Amino acid sequence: MKTDVVVVGAGLSGLVAARRLLQAGQGVCVVEARDRVGGRTLNADIGDGQVVEIGGQFTGPGQDAIQRVAGEVGVATFATHTSGTHLMELRGRTRRWSGANPRIGPAASLSYLRAQRELDRMAREVDPRTPWQAARAADWDGTTLDAWMRQRMRSESARTLLTMAVRAVWSIEPDEVSLLHILTCINAGHSLERLVRTRDGAQQDRFVGGSQRIAEELARTMPDQLRLGHPVRRIVQDGHHVVVRADRLEVQADRVIVAVPPMVCRDIEFEPAMPVGRQQLLARTPQGTTLKYLAVYDEPYWRAAGLSGQVASDRGPVGAAFDNSPPGGRPGILLGFVVGRHARSLLTLPVAEREQQVLDCFARWFGDRALSPREVLVGSWTEEVWTKGCYAGFHPPGLWTSFGACLRQPHGRVHWAGSETATRWIGFMDGAVTAGERAADEVLTCQAQGVLR
């Protein structure tokens, strides 16, 4: 089969790239390993025509790209449930709180807010398009966020709180990530405060009908271009064209856009081989670890007790919880994120034991009724062969300054998309959209100029 452009991966990034290319009159073939579209967005049916999200779900102010695309395909947003009192488990104490910030004592609060402000200020010195060019890039990429926290934050409670925030936002531990990477992501997501917050922040809204609907609606506009269930194994190029070899499918094209997560991209064989910088980049980009649990109850019974369903915990295994009920409030759904170190430890247990530990957390916060959900759904993304971890890939120390310049550099006729290659909202659905559009524009420019880079 022959076409102008092959897109590998029918997640949001690949689908948006394909849409832009089709709009520009290009022939397109989207080759997807799974038998569904949406990648890291996935809806689960909970009956009565309602769904809940197993993958990415939240959106908020400043995420204009995903909201624009959602609007264009007729998917609206609704507010995440936040009314009521939130809970925080911190260093052996459970606190109830409401308003902007949890009360953790004046010294700890001050230490946390100072650190947040300092990180936001440092982040403004980092251009997310070229983090390796920041004046202090070498220093910041030579250390971890944890090392910086130990140096700058005297309060242990404040450090624990920031660790909880980092786990919740990026599903990683502060001692494994480059300080420069965190600053890049903070700038790309406006500010740490915006990344962390629900109201006025990145968790403010959800998509009606579930986020996967956006991918499904995009896919509906290109039925003839989609090839589902064909894992791409090999991409071979010469001076004239590129051939994409997938299971039971071979497509020849002028150019290819690869829109898959970094750890999965490592498994595709490239001929000629990728340049050394990009090989190193992929080999050293791990992905976060997340198990996302959704416990379904007849009603959101915790609301009657004045609780919002929102919890942050350093004890775990659930590190963050939300009321994830559908817009109408029935059934009641508790969402529990098990992330970072807690997720890696939970993943070593049998599935039934994992679930029990999660329900035990819910019972600790919302009473024994939590132990009897009518259904429990789980997204175990590290165990998904076509994802291998989430929410996204991240950079340990040294990576941005050594190999960052290779992140978006095309390899001959092969271009790179996916939320990890974004320069705004890196690792988010919004980033997936802008990365897909950027890669499509690169291809269109090359096609127009007849360029082989």
Ligand SMILES: Cc1cc2nc3c(=O)[nH]c(=O)nc-3n(C[C@H](O)[C@H](O)[C@H](O)COP(=O)(O)OP(=O)(O)OC[C@H]3O[C@@H](n4cnc5c(N)ncnc54)[C@H](O)[C@@H]3O)c2cc1C
């Ligand atoms: C549990 C969880 C919670 C999240 N929470 C949020 C959130 O609240 N808000 C937010 O904005 N983002 C969130 N994210 C992140 C967000 O979902 C992702 O950044 C975004 O969806 C990534 O889109 P993508 O197209 O770049 O990659 P993907 O969605 O991973 O798409 C890649 C596609 O490529 C396919 N593929 C892989 N390998 C091959 C191959 N060899 N051949 C063919 N196809 C292949 C995959 O099957 C997949 O369909 C979350 C993610 C998860 C998993």
